[in-house]
Amino acid sequence: MSDHNWSLLRPTAAWIVAICALALSAIGIAAIHTADLSAANPTGFAQRQMIWLALGIIVMLACAFPHPKRIGAVSWPFFGVCCFLLLILLMPFMPRWLVPVINGSRRWIDLQVLTIQPSEMARLAFILAVAWFLRHRGSHRNLHGLLLPFGIMFIPAILITLEPDLGGAILMPPVLFAMLIAAGAKLRHMAALLTIVIAVAASSIASIYVLPDSMQVLRGYQRARIDATIRQTFFDDQTYVQTTGFQQDRARTLVGAGGVSGYGAERSSVILRFNRLPENHNDMIYAVIVNRFGMVGGMAVLGLFVVMCFGWLYISAMSRDPFARLVCVGFAAQMFFQMTLNTGMSMGLVPIIGANLPFVSYGGSSLIISYCLIGLTLNFAARKPEIMARKSFEFEHPSEDIPKARGFKSLSSST
């Protein structure tokens, strides 16, 4: 057994991340079981999720061993493959048995023995590719240099949007922002871009109420969903309760009904059954968790995600490998924003756009890719820093030695 294999067993922050992931998966399986009990015909999703979890752990372990340089070296080909798979989804002549249309979306490739969701892989590939691209660069410190990273993002983001899977695509910009901030992009550039994004979003929302239909940018159903969320959350308006806002209204109600300690498994399954919450084992799993475990369970999930993200940031801080650093930041951002999007939908803070809760929601592709992230994190955290490694992302003191950071203990010092 090599040194790296042994070092994987050392207690590092990555294990905290992994334990958080396992805890979230356990909560997820319990919630899926509750949702399953509420179904008229039991679906067995909880049992299947346990199988996916086992597979996810195997994938996690498999990802823990390859050297980061090898991973980085395949990041571009992997990104290319993912984009090709996304293109396959959109090709008009694809047979239905290979690319089924489910709920009007072409998100899955059915290999008969296995169904894969390329957008989940593409999000991972995007993080790896951007991290590999930025690892030794400083070009993103000027405005023109930002074009290429954004270009890398737009390719899969547009393809995913066309599926359509807005929830999948909408996560990419904030992840890129986080990675660029970590990679040393100038904050004023980032602030300007963020201001533009916020201004566009705010004006789009305002236009729903101000502009005539002929001048609207968003599609009708998108406007209705935004309007439904605003009315239901801020004005307690019941206009959309039986139509566009039904799912969100049910989810909010079930979250609130959970109270402090929740209904418990049996009662919660009854409440869920008669409230007919759509997607209760998937996108709306957070509502099931809070309904069953109450605010305690809801806070636990939020807390586990925050701890997990802090773990990634800590690993990133301790790592000397710029690729690993950015990948960990990308993972943290990806998980955090996906969590806020998903839980925000259930709590009425974000319109329904379709995003699952990583590690928790039912779904094989999502779970396996999520554990792939954990495997890579274990891999990066267990690596000894290269003694001759170049200083990365330190653009303020190019000629100075890197002083020891207060509050961060160097990984090398622990070896």
Place this chain on the structure above:
Amino acid sequence: MEARPVSAMMRSIKKIWPLMFHRRLVLLAVMFVVISLLWAAQLASLTVVHADRHRERAESVLETRELVPTRRGAIYDRYGRPLAVDRVSHDLAVNFSLISGRWAYLRALREARRVHRHQWAELAPAERDHLIDRYRPEYEAQVDRLWEEISEMTGVSLTELDQRKDEIRRRVAQIRGSVLHRRLQRRMEEVDEPPTTAAGLAVPIREETEYHAIAEGLDEETRRRLESLTLLARGSDDPEHIIWRLVSVQPSTRREYPVDKVVIPIDTSTFPSTLRRSEPLRIEVDGAETLLVGLMRPVWSEDIARRPFRRPRTADTGRRPELDLGGYLVGDTIGRMGLELSLESSLRGRRGERVIQLDTMESTSRAPEPGSDVHLTLDLRLQQRIQAMMHPDAGLMRSQPWHLRRDVHDPRYGENPDRTLVQPGDPLTGGAVVLDVRTGEILAAVSVPQLSRAQLEDDPRSVWGDVLNRPFVNRAVGLNWKPGSTLKSMVLAGAMADGVHRVGQTINCTGALDPRNPEIMRCWIYRQFGQTHGHLEAPEALARSCNIFFYVLGRDLGARRVIDWYERFGLGQHQQSGVADLSGSLPRSGPRTTSNTPGFTQSDAIFMAIGQGPVEWTLLQSANAYAALGRGGIYMHPTIVRDREALGLPVVRQDMAIPPDVIEYVLRGLDESSNTSYGTTYRLSLLGGERIFNVPGVRVMAKSGTAQAVPLRWDSDGDGRITTRDQIIRQGSHAWCIALVRREGSDTPDYVVAVAVEFAGSGGAVAGPIVNQILHALRAEGYL
């Protein structure tokens, strides 16, 4: 200056985290913490602050309500004869999938998928349809056998069953069309674009999943047989029996009006001589009580809005809608007119309910509260007898040559007769009211032409489209009439009670109120014969119906006091009798601001005193004003229901402070009118001087009236309004006669009979003989 603190802060941060990368990570961490705190706050808000509200909403879906129908109160006449009852019976109802044929299709689809399950996914739609068609006939034959069995058991022929199925399909298709239209509109309102698929819009409507009554009023034996078949089907897997699961025997209540069509023999021996026949006339009466009792109709959205079953959520009622078990739901019925409408709240009752907890299947029940039964003061047989006598075939309600004095200028005759005037032989329209003076009870309230329920059901256009005869108008309570001379009695009573006129005082009739201007404000005797009445005392003036006498009283009283007296007699006001009525109209006091609210002039007072000008009211109001005179100046609301208090109707007994000698004086005038040769209700002058009243053993005190009426128009320009631009279809004078009648031995009048006939001419000649025949009817029914 401001940059300094920022710089200092940056220096501190750099001291703590000297590496830029670490600082950026801290920035991201801070961002994560801030967003997480916001999310945690929202979670706490939902689960702690608003938990109760959300829990109530989430748990509200765990219970379901089954509504238990109630019984609408019955309506009986004064002798307990049922006029309207809810009949509880059982209907055979069939699921719509059997009526639409969808059941056979779905069964065939299921069978085809089962047999060809391995290749089903690869089959093209046309191939699937082909396979479905192969299995379909078997199930269609099963449905046919079911209909045959239903036909045999219920006695409803297959042809009739087909007709009923067609009717149900047509009705459901109509509802479906309107529901889909609403769904599409709602979708368009929400997303501003039509749906790309039919999903959502194509969800079956309630009526497509419900059971529909196909055979009504099952007898007991059939009900038991059908119930045992449906019960058997529930516990059986036999394919032949399964179809009976879609059949259900359901309890039902139906509003029935059990008054049968009757043939009434009319003795014409006491009729005016030209109408007498040797054999009793047999008149068929159908629906004498229809306008009074009323009808039911399905509720409209306005009814539901007025008293909804589910009251909308408000801040006061909390989050859950408040249920009113007596409120209206789609599919309910409501009174359409008559007593069914006016007593709706008492008759309706309140549903019961069974609340079932879906998770535990525990239930709590609340029994239905049946509607109150209503006992009327109406005598159905008297009503039918009067209706029969007022049938045009009997002759009294048909224009006769002796009704109107013909002169050379009469526009009815000649080469181009005025067809807007009633021609001899034309059927007449009008109404009659009989009141018990002592109690104010309405014994009969008849409207001509009669309205039968059969006609309403079979040929509603002949009812609602008949703008000339308007059979849907209840002329006893639902039509305002110009009162003509009938109100002179009230003017006299008022004037004498106010001291404007005294017993023994006379007024000289000179033909016109102002002899210097004889073209206006003339007496009828001067207009027709160029004569005058001379000096008259009040009773004789009333008997002769002298206009000049009452012009003077009106002038001396003044408009305000004339109106006050009309109001004291209840004229121009709702009568609170229990049946919905018109209020009539009286000019109200006020400054002369617009043409509609005139201040009063002397001529207003003068015209109002003889029943012209801006006064009109219902026949019931006139009858009740005479009843008040008959009671010695005591005003009471007339009533059609016996127990007014139970129905929330006010009980009023108000002394109008008319001295007894004044009452006696007025009644003397009415007595002279019908019992002295100069009285206007004494004889039929154009029919050889025959007496109008010929009922033996009773004393009749009557007053006639011939009131110039507002012409009847129809909406000839189709603008939805009747205006003076629209074409006149009937004009002339309304004929009135109101009689107080006293049995032998009675000190005071016992009954009031009031009759008014539209555009018919002379009150005494047209309405007098009808009042006389009503008195004969009262005698035949034992009242006199």
